[in-house]
Amino acid sequence: MNCPLCGGTECQNKFESQSNALKYHCKEYDKEFLVSGNVEQPQNNIKQNQLNNLVFEFIIRNAVCEDENQCWWFQYLPDYHLQDKDASNIVNLAEINYPNNLVEKLDRILLNLYNIKSCYGEWFHLGGSLARAFFTDTDENTELVGIYMMLQELGYITVKPPVIWTEHVTALIGQIQTPS
Numbered sequence: 001m002n003c004p005l006c007g008g009t010e011c012q013n014k015f016e017s018q019s020n021a022l023k024y025h026c027k028e029y030d031k032e033f034l035v036s037g038n039v040e041q042p043q044n045n046i047k048q049n050q051l052n053n054l055v056f057e058f059i060i061r062n063a064v065c066e067d068e069n070q071c072w073w074f075q076y077l078p079d080y081h082l083q084d085k086d087a088s089n090i091v092n093l094a095e096i097n098y099p100n101n102l103v104e105k106l107d108r109i110l111l112n113l114y115n116i117k118s119c120y121g122e123w124f125h126l127g128g129s130l131a132r133a134f135f136t137d138t139d140e141n142t143e144l145v146g147i148y149m150m151l152q153e154l155g156y157i158t159v160k161p162p163v164i165w166t167e168h169v170t171a172l173i174g175q176i177q178t179p180s
C-alpha cells in the first residue's frame, strides 16, 4: 500500500483491529496516523489523490493530535458530521473543503511549503514525494511540473536548473522565496 503522504512503498503500515484502520508511519515525514478503509476505497484515482492531499495538508499543519496519546485517524464520511461524542483524534475528510480554484490551490500549496520548509531561502528537492504538498490531482508528472512552473513564474519559488519537461523531475531543486 503506497503511503498517503510521500507515495512511497517503504513506509510502515499495519492493520489495527481496534480501529479497523491501517496505521502508517511515514519515513519521509516522520508522521504516524491511522487511515480507515473508507479513505482508501474511493471511486477513482483522482479522488484518492485528492483525499491524500487533504491528509497531507492536515498532518503538516497539525503536527500534534489533540489527544497526545493518540495519532490522527482519517476517515471519509460524506453523510456524517463529527460530533462531540466522537473520538477527538478522528478527522472527517469529507468536512474539509478541497481547493476548487487555482488561486486557493496555490495559496494552500504555499502554506504547505511553508509548513515543511519554514526557513525562506532554503533549497529543497522538488521530488515526487512532494506531490501531495502540491495538491496534484493526477499521477502525471506534467501536472506537478506545471505547478512548479507557475509558482516560478509568479516569483514564489526559484527552480534550478530551469524546469525541463522530462521524467527527471526528482533531480530538480527549488527554493522558496519571500513573496514580494
Ligand SMILES: [Zn+2]
Residues within 6 Å of the ligand: 003, 004, 005, 006, 007, 008, 011, 025, 026, 027, 028, 029
Ligand atoms: Zn511515507
